[in-house]
Amino acid sequence: MPDPADWWRDAVVYQVYPRSFADSDGDGTGDLGGVVRRLPYLAELGVDALWLSPFYTSPLADGGYDVADYRDVDPRFGSLADFDALVAGAHERGLRVIVDLVPNHTSSEHPWFQEALQGRGKDRYIFRDEPNDWESIFGGPAWTQAPDGSYYLHLFAPEQPDLNWDHPEVRAEFRSILRFWLDRGVDGFRVDVAHGMVKAAGLPDVGPKEGRQAEMLGDEQVPYFDQDGVHEIYREWRPILDSYPGGRMAVAEAWVSSPARLARYVGPDELHQAFNFEFMMAGFDAKSFREVIDRSLAEAEIVGAPTTWVLSNHDKPRHVTRHGSLARARAATLLMLALPGSAYLYQGEELGLDEVLDLPDELREDPAFLRTGESRDGCRVPLPWSGTQAEGFGFGPAGSAAPWLPQPASWAALTAAAQEGDPGSTLTLYREALRLRKAHPALGLGSIEWVQAPEEVLVLRREPGFTLVTNTGETPVTLSALGLAGEVLLASGPMAGETVPPDTTVWLAR
Ligand code: GLC
Secondary structure, eight states: OOOGGGGGGGOEEEEEOGGGTOOSSSSSSOOHHHHHHTHHHHHHHTOSEEEEOOOEEOOOTTTTOSOSEEEEEOTTTOOHHHHHHHHHHHHHTTOEEEEEEOOSBOOTTSHHHHHHHTTSSGGGBOEESSOOSOBOTTSSBSEEEOTTSOEEEOSSOTTSOBBOTTSHHHHHHHHHHHHHHHHTTOOEEEETTTTOSOOOTTOOOOOOOSSOGGGGTTTSOOTTSSOTHHHHHHHHHHHHHHTSTTOOEEEEOOOOSSHHHHHTTBSTTSBSEEOOHHHHHSOSSHHHHHHHHHHHHHHHHHHTOOOEEESOOTTSOOHHHHSSSHHHHHHHHHHHTTSSSEEEEETTGGGTOOOOOOOOGGGOOOHHHHHHSOOSGGGOSOOOOSSOGGGGGGSSSTTOOOOSSOOOGGGGGGSHHHHTTOTTSHHHHHHHHHHHHHHSGGGGSSOOEEOOOOTTEEEEEOSTTOEEEEEOSSSOEETGGGTOOSEEEEESSOOBTTEEOTTEEEEEEO
């Protein structure tokens, strides 16, 4: 019997981006009340936990990843009472709740930064007389001049000054923030920019590079990310998490150069999990999937932690669009949900939503847009729940203000209500997949075995009695040609007899 405190090892976690999930008060912005109203939907979907992107007091210069008060809810998103109701309602339905923690930087509206601008407590941030050559992830220099002539570091937007993690007060404050939310009953934390808090001593220049620094993160180390010192912070946090009952966990958002570097963030004395972005970035072909899966499982095994899988989140184009079609997205999802480890879903992927590519520029809010021309707004469009586009697809109650970003007309067929009860809908596919994953608890744990197959086909044997086939090629394959038989438990697209068409994943009881 697995220990219930280990719930996170194979959990399916649903990411809620509160601003765009559901609006309870009709102002066009999603809120915690909206999440509470939709808890029955999430329970019926069959996920194990929700992860809430930031809902804290914030000027929303970066959608809430710029926190002005770490212990309160922004009035646009509700109140602490709404948060408590959310946790209670989720727990009643057997859903865990993970909150986002943003420790690398505060909002420039945070009282500490406001004091720093007055010349008090400047050493809680990183001020220098002269900037170095570091660039912001959102484009442009990572330094902005303060009114007193000095420069402060911001790896993201100028409204997100980086904290100085060498300062004991900063460390103490975050230990206290962890306890604040643990005391309110949260089951875990998603640690934002978990690779960023500690910078190389002396803040050395990166040196001349071709292209933007942000683009070289793939293979090289930069002096502001993935420094050894970050691990000390997690070793400080872990005993705090462990001191609470019921299995409180933390998952790292760490963009590092390899699965081996990523594995350093997880383990019994650091964080429980780290997002595996390699899987998200893999192309839709059997070879890349297989390589990434093998590498991820091997590295995770070394540190004895489960790996994670993710296909979409609030920072990357939705996987329907990235992989080029809904059929491929559905096939990739069924592949992901049959792998050992824990899987993260992003709100709306269960509806098969695509990236909204044609938002008018003047409505885009992503701070990266002005500096790089790239914008993450297209995956943050408010969810379509029911009804017509003119009614905001039921995002808020009748008569609400229009949703904060416009929804495309094509989503009329993709509302949750339109897909309800349709056996071919993506919503039904996700529900079925999650039900089967629960019925086969060994799927989320244990190891995998590849079965010999043509180059474009993945055949994966899991527990006795479960085989997966993914066809990423251009020609159909038959189960008998693969030496397989058995009952089809679920298919990501229509099958003709025992033929698995291109861009399709099939789960077999065999
Ligand atoms: C993380 C978040 C992203 C945010 C950034 C700065 O990457 O996922 O949305 O912009 O951190 O906090």
